[in-house]
Amino acid sequence: MSTPSALSATDAPLAPSPPVRPGTTLLVIVTAYLMVGVDSTVVNVALPDIQQGLHFSRTGLSWVLNAYTLAFGGLLLLGGRVGDILGRRRTLTGGVLLFALSSLLGGLATDGAWLLAARALQGLGGALIAPSTLALITTSFPDGPRRHRALSVYSSMAGIGGSVGLVVGGTLTSWASWRWALLVNVPIGIALALALPRFVPETPRHAGRFDLAGALTGTVGTTSLVYAFIRVSEAGWSDTRTLLGFAAAAVLLAAFLLVETRAGQPVMPLRLFADRNRAGGYVSILLLPAGMFGAFYFLTLFGQQVLRYSPLRAGFAFLPLTLVMFTTVRLVPRLLGRFGTKPVLLTGMTLAALGTGRLALLRPGDGYAAGLLGPLVLVGLGLGMSFMPLNATILSAVAPTEAGAASGLLQTLQWLGGTVGLSVLVTVYGTATRHATGAPDAVLTHGAAHAFGAGALIALAGLLVAATTLTGRHQTAQKHATAGRRPGAEAA
Missing domain, CATH: 1.20.5 (Single alpha-helices involved in coiled-coils or other helix-helix interfaces)
Known part of the structure; x- marks a missing residue:
């Protein structure tokens, strides 16, 4: 059933908003989202330390990631609706404060259950943050060149957040403790909560119900x-x-x-799937992370337990992916203007699938340069070319009153794809290694290679969906790119 909000039938008036400073507004918004993206992987390189300190099994250890991403992805749709009803800046500020509090609790955890509960609470905070950030960009920047540039910056933060988390987590774990990978969010969250009312304007509140x-x-x-x-x-298919x-x-x-077909105001409006391009974009953004997210998990284990890297070195091993992705995302608006959305997207998804497929050939004796560097570059290039075209396709022509629901659904499918994808790859890993014999390094590499192969197949499925459902219309992208080159065109 849906729970009515406290608002009247008419939209609530806005409180006075600060003067709009587009550059500063965008900086505050994307920093909030970067914090969420970083925490999806910031504990990855700390997993061996967490496993030893809190006594997790190797497969059970994946719950340290899944507790966060499940709560995050599962409640994103509700978070988008909360922003529509209560105001997106207010919702974003509340989410940031909850995120900081739960990070503090996680950093102080003394057993596994405590840590998993704190990670789930972090996910709830993230579910309030993420749809509000994307919806604020949609409502703060008019459709056209300014929004495309803002989405380019946002996509770069969304894309590199996971890999930045690996570097930050490795640094903090090596220099201090895995606990600081969580505690670092506390001062950042407080600073953001103070900056949001000053630099980000509030959006109208719309009467509605919580589904x-x-x-x-x-x-x-x-x-x-x-x-x-x-x-x-852990137990097999017959368990x-x-x-x-x-x-x-x-x-x-x-x-x-x-429930969603009968709810008056559903958390997932099924009418958002009525547009062919948007529906294809939603399915693609579900499958792409499903094939990629597990790569971070298994590459972290391979780096530390096979290559014997320290957490710091394991984190920095992902820098090529981060740098390539960040550089590529900044160039994507020009590529969209010249070639159109579909060719750029299909090229990016192909490169990401090839990079993951190459990892399926990994062997215990492979070093970093021979086994990891090339695939990391391919994956970074592919993801950098994929996320912004998908974001732009999905959010095209969305009504302002549904911006929160549309962006919430986008991020829900993205994060749930990563979570379910990781669980599938963990299943493939566990099945491949359950009866494997030999040295631990060989067993881990054998299972990881099978997981990478499964990830490549999932990524290829996403590529097939995009190739067959997206119409390839790109006049809008060309028009926006041309407008962006006119003299006097505003920068975001």
Whole structure:
């Protein structure tokens, strides 16, 4: 059922907003989102330390990542609706403060359950932050060259956040403790909470209802699905808990779709899928991270447990991916203007799939230069060419009143794709190594290579969806790029 908000039937008036400073506004918004993206991977390179300190199993260790991304992805749709109803700046500020508090709790954790609860609470904070940031960009920058440049900056933060998290996490873990990978969010969150009312204008509040039944069935259903996949890696496909997990996921996700067709104001408006391009973009942004997200997890284990890298060195090993991705994203608006959305997107997804596929050939004796450097560059180039075209395709022609729902659904599918994808790759890893014999390095590499192969197949599925569903219309992108080159065109 939907819970009514406290607002009247008419939209609430806006409180006085600060003068708009586009550059500063964009900086504050993307910094808030960068904090969320960084925390999706900041603990990756700290996982061996966390495993030793809090006594996780190797497959159970993936819950340190999944507790965050499940709560984050599962509640993003509700977070988007909260922003529409209560105001996006207010929602963003509340999310930042909750994120900082939960980071403090996680940094102080003394056992595994405490840490997982704190990570889930972080995910809730992130679910309030992420859709508000993208919706604020959509409403703060008019459709055209300025929005494309703002989305370019946003996409670069979204793209590099995960790889920056690996570097930051490695540095803090080596120099201090894994706890500081979480505690560092506290001063950043406080600074953002003070800056938001000063530099970011509030958006109108729209009367509406909170679809709690949709949020609950969607989140619990996805959690059951991820649990079932991870259980497979530990106990096999015939295990009773595994089968119950899959059955519960099927029932709950079916209930979610039923609730959404009947809700007056659903957290996932199914009408957003009516447009062919947007529907293809949504499916593609689900599958692309599903094939890529697990790569960070297994590359971190390979770097530290096979190549014997320190956390700091393991984090810096991802710098080529970060630098290539950041540089590529900055060039994408020009590529869109010259070649159009579909060619750029298909090229990027192809390169990302090739990079992950190359990792499937990894062997225990491969060093960094021979085994990792080339694939990291390909993946960075591919992701850099993919995210902004997908964002622009999905958010094109969205009504302002649905900007929060559309952006929330975009990020929901992106993060849930990564979470479910990781659970699938963990299942592939566990199945490949359950009866493997030999040295630990060889066993880990054998399982990781199988996981990378599965990731490449998922990425190829996303490429196929994009190739067959997107229409290839790109006159709008060409028009925006041309307008951006006219003398006197405003910068974002």
